[in-house]
Amino acid sequence: MGEATALVVDFGTSASSAALVTGGQVRLLKEPASGLYSWPSAVALEGDRLLVGTAAERRKRSDPAGYRAEFKRDLGQSVPVPLGERAYAPQDLVAAVLGVFRDRAAELHGEPVHRLLLTVPASYAEGDPRRALMVAAGEAAGFPEVQLVAEPVAAAFAPVAGAGFGAGQVVLVYDFGGGTFDAAVIRCGADGVHEVIGHAALDDCGGRDIDALLARHVRDAGGPELAGTLAAGGADGLAGLRMRLQGAAAALYGIGGTTPGGG
Incomplete structure (x- = not known):
C-alpha cells in the first residue's frame, strides 16, 4: 500500500459518501445494494449483527424498532441508542458504517486501507x-490513522464550475446538511492547504428539522381524518413507529423524487 492511499469519508446525518484515493487517483465507492454513491447513514439489528445502509433501510420494514438513522446528532450524549432489545453508543454505530466502507475499499484496493x-x-x-x-469510531472500524477534516474545508476542495480557487482567495462556504447548518470563511492556500478563518454553526437546523416542520404542517393541514389515522397508528407502539418511518420515507422520496442530503 502506498503512502498516498487513503479512504476519505463524508459522514453525513442522513447519507454518507466515500472515495478511495491512491496515488492521486480518486475512486468513488458505490454501494453494492443500491448501485449509488450515496449510502444511507442507517443501521438495523439482525440477530447479532448490524446491517448498514440500504440493507438497514430494507430491514426496517419488518423490524422498525431495530432500525435507527440520524444518530450522528446523538454523538456526545450519554444516553445509548436503543436497537430492539439492545443499546449502542452513537460512536459504535458510526464505527459500524465506517467498517462497511473499510471493507468495500479493501475490495477495490486489493488490500486493507489504513488511513482514514x-x-x-x-x-x-x-x-x-x-x-x-x-476518531475513536474510525479506530474501532479498523483504521490505525484517523484524520478529521472540517466539512466546509472539504467542500472548498470540491470541483467548481469555471476556474478553481487560487491561493490566497477567501471564500464563503455554506454547508446545509441533514443535521446541521454551517457557514465558514475559508482561505485557500498553496498546495491545497486551506484554512478556516471563522465559522458559525447551527446544530439544530438541518434537513431533519425541515422534515419535522413539514410533518407538522401535513398533520395540521390534513384535517380530522388524517389526525384520526395518525392517532390510530399511535395506539400500537410498533405500528405507530412503522407508520412514522413510512411517512418519513414518503416525505423524503415521494415529493419531487429527491433524495436527502448528507451533512
Whole structure:
C-alpha cells in the first residue's frame, strides 16, 4: 500500500459518501445494494449483527424498532441508542458504517486501507468531545490513522464550475446538511492547504428539522381524518413507529423524487 492511499469519508446525518484515493487517483465507492454513491447513514439489528445502509433501510420494514438513522446528532450524549432489545453508543454505530466502507475499499484496493480522512462539522472545534468520539469510531472500524477534516474545508476542495480557487482567495462556504447548518470563511492556500478563518454553526437546523416542520404542517393541514389515522397508528407502539418511518420515507422520496442530503 502506498503512502498516498487513503479512504476519505463524508459522514453525513442522513447519507454518507466515500472515495478511495491512491496515488492521486480518486475512486468513488458505490454501494453494492443500491448501485449509488450515496449510502444511507442507517443501521438495523439482525440477530447479532448490524446491517448498514440500504440493507438497514430494507430491514426496517419488518423490524422498525431495530432500525435507527440520524444518530450522528446523538454523538456526545450519554444516553445509548436503543436497537430492539439492545443499546449502542452513537460512536459504535458510526464505527459500524465506517467498517462497511473499510471493507468495500479493501475490495477495490486489493488490500486493507489504513488511513482514514473523515469529515466533521465545523462546529466540532478543537477540544469538542465529539472530535475524539469520531476518531475513536474510525479506530474501532479498523483504521490505525484517523484524520478529521472540517466539512466546509472539504467542500472548498470540491470541483467548481469555471476556474478553481487560487491561493490566497477567501471564500464563503455554506454547508446545509441533514443535521446541521454551517457557514465558514475559508482561505485557500498553496498546495491545497486551506484554512478556516471563522465559522458559525447551527446544530439544530438541518434537513431533519425541515422534515419535522413539514410533518407538522401535513398533520395540521390534513384535517380530522388524517389526525384520526395518525392517532390510530399511535395506539400500537410498533405500528405507530412503522407508520412514522413510512411517512418519513414518503416525505423524503415521494415529493419531487429527491433524495436527502448528507451533512
